[in-house]
Amino acid sequence: EEQNAHQQLESDDSDSTSVQSQLSEATKYAGLVYYEEKGVEDLVTFTASKDLNALVQYIEQRHSQAEMGQNVYFSFHPSRDYLELKLDHTPQKYPFDGWTIQSHFEPCELHRCDIDKFGDASDPIPPCCLISVNKSPRAVPTLHYSIPLEGVVRPVTLYIHRSLRTTNPRTSSSSSNTINEVTAASSNGGASVPAIVDVDVDKLKKVINSVLVSQFAAFASLPKEAIPDLANQLYSVHLINSAVRDNPSVEKFIGEFKASLNFMTEMSEVQEHCLKFLNSFLAVSGSFTSAAKFLYQKWIIAIKTELGIDFIIDINFN
Incomplete structure (x- = not known):
């Protein structure tokens, strides 16, 4: 009888884990890439939320000059509570000679708990990963750089798409500070x-x-x-x-x-x-x-x- 009870507990734990995994996989999140020109470099931001419309509204209100790029949908893998952008120069399909892609924070991660908080009164800013993109005078004209996401159920890849600019950045200011x-x-x-x-x-x-x-x-x-x-x-x-x-x-x-x-x-x-x-x-x-x-x-x-x-x-x- 004691053995049967133990087996029943194990079965219940297994069922609970299975349900949690199914719920984790069923929860869909939206990710969005947007670009901002910062002098001679481009600032690339990847952010995520449960609601794509909320992300778009946030960017339009707080980063009105930003250029919105790729959006993706994903679910967290049941064994992970965060996703990571793998900026390890995974073999690229297209050349990126002369371009430098550098994250502002390593490892470049977004945690599910932070994504879930976006929209609360205490968290009006969605979590994000920031990436600087710089180019040399001899860079190839177009950058199409792939970044895999790890920690998600199905393979998801982000793409940074940039072209050489010919305009000069602003170089003067009137403020002494x-x-x-x-x-x-x-x-x-x-x-x-x-x-x-x-x-x-x-x-x-x-x-x-x-x-x-x-x-x-x-x-x-x-x-x-x-x-x-x-x-x-x-x-x-x-x-x-x-x-x-x-x-x-x-x-x-x-x-x-x-x-x-x-x-x-x-x-x-x-x-x-x-x-x-x-x-x-x-x-x-x-x-x-x-x-x-x-x-x-x-x-x-x-x-x-x-x-x-x-x-x-x-x-x-x-």
Whole structure:
């Protein structure tokens, strides 16, 4: 009798798993690619939602100058709760000599829980993956680049389609707090090829601070026993003073970060400041690595939404 009961429980668990898998496969999501010109580069965004019309409406309202491209439908694989854009230069059918395709975040993933939240009062922005596309003077005239999606039930492939432009980007600005050359700060001291865009540094700093403050509760939940280690990392790159190091807290770290940021007037300073902050979290590892990834993605999305620019930091999360 006990054996029969055990077998019945196993059968019930199997049935439950089967039902969950069927529900997962039955739930359809819509994905959409759209393009925006950012100086000499193209910013490619892939975003997803349960409702394609909601995505289109969002883009028309918040990114009115964007060019909408391919849309796809997909279901998550029962064993995965996220999808990943595989930017590994999978063998391409068409040549892409002279073109550079670079994601802003690695791995380039969209999680189902974030997609499901879009439309809630607290999540008016759909999750997205950002990709920069640059070309050299000798690039082939047309780019048709395939990106497979992993983590979905049936094979889905996105295509980035771009052509060489002949117009020159805007290169001047009248604001003393606006700079025209945006470069990616590099963890190894290098920088990416400049993209010429207008950036109001004061507005940029406000968005960065706003995101950091809005996520205070999440950062306050990090393991307290590792806070002194984070303090040492921040102190070693001159982001906090000795008083904060000796009596550390997340609130004080954020306060010091914001205080230093207020005195910065150049985009490169802001990027380097954010890079040092994120790298300090990565050095502690564990949940602090997840916190760094989370914050960087929040910064990217907020800056793109509020200012219409792509904020790139050359940081290695691996």
